[in-house]
Amino acid sequence: MLSAIIAFTALAAVFGLILGFAAIRFKVEGDPLVDKIDALLPQTQCGQCGYPGCRPYATAIAGGEADINQCPPGGEAGIIALADLLGRDPKPLNAMHGVVKPKRVAIIDEPLCIGCTLCIQACPVDAILGAPKQMHTVIEQECTGCELCIAPCPVDCIRMAPVRQDIRSWKWQAPMQAAGRRG
Amino acid sequence: MTEYALILVSTVLVNNFVLVKFLGLCPFMGVSRKLETSMGMALATTFVLTLSSVCSYLVNEYLLQPLGLEYLRTIAFIVVIAAVVQFTEMVVHKTSPLLYQVLGIYLPLITTNCAVLGVALLNVQEQHGFLHSALFGFGAAAGFSLILILFAALRERIVAADVPAAFRGPAIALVTAGLMSLSFMGFTGLIKA
Amino acid sequence: MLRTGAALALFAVAGTAIVAYTFDQTRARIAESERAALLSKLHALLPPDQHDNDLLQDALEVTAPELGPRAVKVHRARKGGLPVAAAFTPVIAPDGYSGPIKLLIAIRYDGTLAGVRVIGHRETPGLGDPIEEARSDWILKFTGRSLDNPQPPQWKVKKDGGAFDQFTGATITPRAVVKAVYNSLNYFAAHRDELFAQGAADGR
């Protein structure tokens, strides 16, 4: 009994000291992960994931609070990328957070705009130009299509339009599925 | 000489730890999604397993046996293992930051890889000597690594396959492991004794 | 750092203490169960009513090529001091299909078999494993046989012109077992008296 205890105190003390060192160092690992995750998110900043922007969502994933299938703009590709990074199995997009939509941009019907600047305040990427009492316009290539500017507009002069397709932005589609793939 | 060769063949192929002895399955399932990661894990495990096999032998031989503390074996071994893992961790971190990048995340996982404790316990159960313990540990690790890497390569191919929805993910992975162990039955009887 | 070390040591002490305590509590019982386990195996072949000595106490170790490479423990049954039977464990049948087969063989003083049991083997499941008592009663057929039943040349499997059945598709395993039993009978015949003569002292 006594010998047992002595022997063990010795072992455990050594063990504790060694571990003491190492355990502290593990802490640092956390943060780069958030960056890695954030780098995979589409940065639409739409908040559909239930967090105020992409980075918060990234932090939530890293913290194990959020699942990886909550970002509709990211779509299937986004989820797979996250699964790869985190070594999990991919899963279908969680319908609670919305569905995958074709990419769209906001267009302000300028004659109607009363220059209330509400949309400017809403836009997460400052993609709307304009000053008080002057009509506003959307910088198309900066707009991420987050739709946050739609709601605030008092005169409903903002609508979302699909990004224009032309011969240069066109790309080959995947061939129809191999034989027998129903639907 | 041949005796030691036989020990290796027996632990790597005939009594493969993962497929025949059912040890170290969690990392086997968990860290086999990507080839690179599986290789990192294989490397780390091989090192730790061999080292801890030896250390636990020493502890058992020169601490527990003399003091008649066999009943504390499990506790002692897990302590040893955890210590070895941490030790490896530090050494790697000090010597080669690059290798640390690769192995860093896996090392802690190894503590709860029952292959490691399994080897230690089996060494005692089958009364292996020092060298035998070392070889046994190494062989076990080699077997584990071999299977892990092959499995990872297979899985990378399977994710692209048109697997029925119900079987996607772990299910088909287990079926695959099953077929692997089916193939490994071919080695039975290779070592008589 | 020291604090953590100390704290851990504390936990270690506490833990060890508890375990050690449990150990003390269970030690006796464990020893008892181990005895019982072994005894029950022996009693299957040498029923308690046929002897009055403690089989586990009255044992010795012998090494003989007939009985296999390693040392074999011999438990001796006596009644009123007179030898009744001896149980050999483990007798090794070296040439099984996929490795050695471990046997427990009990032989009465008169040279008849009190029984044979397989206590370990690696034969092919479904082919070689009918030698287990659980799988078939093949092994039980040895009980009561002796060197003159059947005659020595008959101590073979039927396929080799002997008296013992083989299993369909598997001759090697039974062949190996029969051979081992036959050998140990011979050994017993040759060394019977010295086996029982040797004082019960050793083995304790």
Add this chain to the structure above:
Amino acid sequence: MSITPYKKIVHDGLWANNPALVQILGLCPLLAVSNSVVNALGLGLATLLTLTLSNTIVSLIRDLVTPEIRLPVFVLVIACVVTAIELAMNAYLHELHVILGIFIPLIVTNCIIIARAEVFASKTTVGRACADGFMMGLGSTLALVLLGALREALGHGTLLANAHLMFGAAAKDWTITLMEHYHGFLLAILPPGAFIGLGLLIAVKNVIDSRIERYRAQAVSLPHEAGAKA
């Protein structure tokens, strides 16, 4: 986190987050000893006991341990619990202990235990920790027994063979023979069978889940059907 409702704990442990079928942890004992119902039950109960105790203790001491030594202390606690249990089993269920062999001490490294201690017990109240331990244990025990039953039935055509190892001589005749002169489908009791069997169990669970999912979807009549593929 610390205010997980008991209902959720139960559901998680038994189904939603079942250690064996969902988290895929603690596989080694699961596959190794599930070749008969009795063995499975034996190890399952041992695991259950360990989980409950370790979770409880961990949650009790969670305020005493500094973060650095959290892990080692937990490991130590678990190791002690397991050893104690092992000694007890050796004393009172000797044969079973012999059969289960090194897989009892191996409960120490059963990943699920340390995992629960880490992510749950160390962050919540004793009651919940205990409940979680019990439920997780129950979850894996059920999985074990299910797999054990599957393999024993297919392999030998029996159930609960030699139950006396566990329940004493009274249980000698509990053995249920499903099929007389059954050929014996050896695959089931050999290692490959273990893997494939578990794979099938998981698949079955997935099917059930997706059925439930679809049912819900229709109930709520979402425009798009979630998870219903292939």
Add this chain to the structure above:
Amino acid sequence: MLRVIYALIPGVIAYVWFFGWGVAVNIILACSVALVSEAVMLAVRGRAIKPFLLDGSAPVTAFLLALSLPPLAPWWITLTGTAFAIVVAKQLYGGLGHNPFNPAMAGYVMLLISFPREMTQWLAPETVSGHALNFIEAARVIFSGALPPGLTLDAVSAATPLDALKTHLHLGETAETARRASPVFGSLGGLGWEWINGLFLLGGLWMIYKKVITWHIPLALLGSLSTMALIFHLFNSAAYVSPLFHLFSGAAMLGAFFIATDPVTACTTPRGKLCYGAGVGVLTYVIRTWGGYPDGIAFAVLLMNMAAPLIDHYTQPRVFGHK
């Protein structure tokens, strides 16, 4: 795929010639089971059925499985084996083209370890047993287990040459005495087996000529197998039989040209194919010579299937314009 079946036919005929009509019965049974289970699985998975039933892969699987079963194997053996091959080894992975393991061999090995007794009950060549079972009799044996009157199982059955060789060597005899002792041996390999293998060899060469398969795998396989055999034979001809025996007994040729070459489960890069074939050959020899099972082809193929993705990964050809 149909051309694979054409290439099999000469061998099959020889098979029937030496071992009676049981083989034919097995093949028919296996084919029907294969097609049915394929259709069922496709229906369950919601895939189009017709194209996949017509692609001929299921029959090939069935043929190769049936050819590796004992000629009088009871019907339920063939049934479970084929079903396992198609359902577990093939369809669970997504069917044609997706399965990493050779379905036929997976089925065979499953049977071998699950029902070793039935799987080692081989029929003796008719020239040995002197009994010629016609189609009806064979079918009756297979489905009801009832042998024609006046026949006992022991009379018609015998271990396969490889098996017998193992047994005799196990008894400490030399390869030579073994070959004299047992009637099942022929001049090259096993009695009858040499013809069967020879004809499979022909079929295989025809497939290479027709570009159904490439030469890499068969060459590497047979090459490594005979090299191993030669080395050990020269080293100790008493304990190790000659390369010719290895090439012309068991499933050597069937394996080399029809089984190891399954494109889906083998390596796909040229160098990979060579490694793969060599691996199969070596493993086959190792298992035949030192392992517990008389023939190693099936296990060797499965083991190499396991390694195929890794080999492919490391044997990519140098792409045009790369260093």
Add this chain to the structure above:
Amino acid sequence: MSTKLWRFPGGLHLPGHKAESTQRPVERARLPGRLILPLHQHIGAEANPVVTVGERVRKGQMIARAEGYVSAPVHASSSGTVIAVGDFPVPHPSGMNAPCIVIETDGLEQWCERRPAPDYTTQDPSHLRNLIREAGIVGLGGAGFPSYIKLNPLGKAVDALILNAAECEPYITCDDMLMRERAAEIIHGIRIMRHALHAARCIIGIEDNKPEAHAALLRALGELHISDIQVTQVPTRYPAGGEKQLIQVLTGKEVPSNGLPIHIGIVCHNVATAAAVYRAVQLGEPLISRYVTITGPGVPKPRNLDVLLGTPMSELLEQCGADPASISHLVMGGPMMGFSVHSSSAPVVKTTNCLLTGRHRPAEPPAMPCIRCGACAEACPAKLLPQQLYWHAHAKEFDKAQQYNLFDCIECGCCAAVCPSHIPLVQYYRYAKGEIWTREREKQKADVARERHEFRLARLAQEKAEREARHAQKKAELAGKTAPRETALH
């Protein structure tokens, strides 16, 4: 002559189908009522219109200016009036409309004034390149890459100028006929190119299934007493005309992956390009016409036509005795690399070498899963593993496809041609490449968005801080004001 030839990996022997369109002599295509001239007929930036609707233009007059370095101008291929500048159907796999200039021809064929430079040897290369650029000449053999760029050795010593006369794809014979009928022009063009490049050697690579063209070239060389241009016959095997393949066959050198021929001291031009260069430099004529092969089961009288750029395809089909309505599907280019044109009203452009017509679209057999037979890998001239590329592209694992060197695929179509499972492999590769490019773009866009978002957050934080500061200040002032008054009360 027997010069040492090398061999490129893979490749196929395809039925040529060339005789059909070489029986009849080349004839000028009828002048169409309107010419439709797309602004984007080349690799690089779209040209920029310099004419307005209603404006009268002469033949050869520049109507759209090159925009930037990699670009080419567009010229009026006949005289007439500009009646529209806007989107019209163009030959493109998307079947979309694109910006074009439409000219209503007046049939007068009035040339704008031409500045021939008969003696190019006196010109310095950069000036020649400028002429060629101004003439709107782009590669007529394939990608339509502005030729003047390829004529710029970038300070590197050019070991060999290779003329691609292989014309390896079935059905296409425009280069063949050009060589038979205008060998001299080609030779002159080659010498101009060579002068611009200071190329040490000069080789014309021609497949050995064109004896007449080969003879014509030799004859022309003889007449012009030129001995330093070598004409080499290469074995007929698709895609021997592929730039990289031809270079390997003739020189044994491999163009490095994602490198350019110039990096190994070689420049490769098509023979038609050479002819165009001759007309541009020595006659001062910009690129306004080219030979086009009209062939395939859809046309009764398959032949080659000398076509003004911008001529609607339907007119050419009619001229070859086909009723455009009866033609079920129309491919621009060959059967291997061509793409279907959705409307026969689309015009002929600089890269239109062939119109392949079919009466009824061949019913493609259903694609079965890949059985990894490796036939594709044997056929691949780039020594890729098409089955692996397909496996990953199909599973949308594009990064893996990239690891298997997707971007070394020249989309020659050999793999798809031999695939026993009839998998449209090339489509998968084009799809995968497109996806990868889009993801690159989206990634960049996302990074910008992230910056802007973070910038905004910072700005808001700052504003908030300032507001609070002001607030606090106000408070302080208020406090300062109130305090004295209270004292005063007492």
